[in-house]
Amino acid sequence: MSENKFEAVSSIVDNDQQNDELFDEILNDSHLSATWQRYHLMGDVMRGETSDVINFDLSSQIASAIADEPTILAPHTSNNLVGKLKAKVVQFAKPFGQMAIAASAAGLMVMGVQQNSADTDALLPASQVVKTMPFGGVAEPVSLNFQQTSRSSEKQAFVEQQRRFQALLSDHQQQIKLSSVDVNHTQPQDKAEESAK
Structure with missing residues (x-):
C-alpha cells in the first residue's frame, strides 16, 4: 500500500x-x-x-497458529518399565542405606563414650593439682589426693549408653521391618503385572 x-x-x-x-x-x-x-x-x-479492558479477539489467530504447528510424535515409553527400574534401584540401594544408618549409630556411640570420658577428666578441681619441676626441666602436674571415680557414676554412664544403644538398635530394626513391608507390597504388584502380559 x-x-x-x-x-x-x-x-x-x-x-x-x-x-x-x-x-x-x-x-x-x-x-x-x-x-x-x-x-x-x-x-x-x-x-x-x-475502557479498562480492550476486547481483542485472538482466538482465531491462536487457532490458526496451533493448526500450523507441526505434529511431533514421540516414542511411547512404558511407565511400567520405568516403575520396575525404580523399584530395582531402590531395592539395590536400601541395604546400603541401612548400613549407613547402622554405621552412623555406631559412630555416635563411640563419640559419646569419648565425650563422656573427657567430661569426667575435666571435673577435677584445679586446686588439687600441684606443679613440680623435675630434674629434666619439664613440669608435670601431680595430684595431691587421688580420688577414685565412684563406681555408681560409671555404672550410670554405662546404663545410659546401653539405653541409647538399645534405642538406636530398635529404631534400626523398625526401619528394616518397614522396608521389608514396602518391598512385599511392591512385589505382588509386579507379579500381577507380569501375569497380565
Whole structure:
C-alpha cells in the first residue's frame, strides 16, 4: 500500500477530509480496514476514551497458529518399565542405606563414650593439682589426693549408653521391618503385572 492511502485514512479518522471512494476502498480492503481500526484505537487511547479492558479477539489467530504447528510424535515409553527400574534401584540401594544408618549409630556411640570420658577428666578441681619441676626441666602436674571415680557414676554412664544403644538398635530394626513391608507390597504388584502380559 502506498503511504498516501495511509495518510488519507489518517485524515479521515481525524475528520480532516471526506472521501467516499476511500470509504468504499476501506470497506472492501481488509488491510485498510485493519489500519482504520488501529488508527481509531490509537486516537481513543491518546484521548483516554478507552475502557479498562480492550476486547481483542485472538482466538482465531491462536487457532490458526496451533493448526500450523507441526505434529511431533514421540516414542511411547512404558511407565511400567520405568516403575520396575525404580523399584530395582531402590531395592539395590536400601541395604546400603541401612548400613549407613547402622554405621552412623555406631559412630555416635563411640563419640559419646569419648565425650563422656573427657567430661569426667575435666571435673577435677584445679586446686588439687600441684606443679613440680623435675630434674629434666619439664613440669608435670601431680595430684595431691587421688580420688577414685565412684563406681555408681560409671555404672550410670554405662546404663545410659546401653539405653541409647538399645534405642538406636530398635529404631534400626523398625526401619528394616518397614522396608521389608514396602518391598512385599511392591512385589505382588509386579507379579500381577507380569501375569497380565
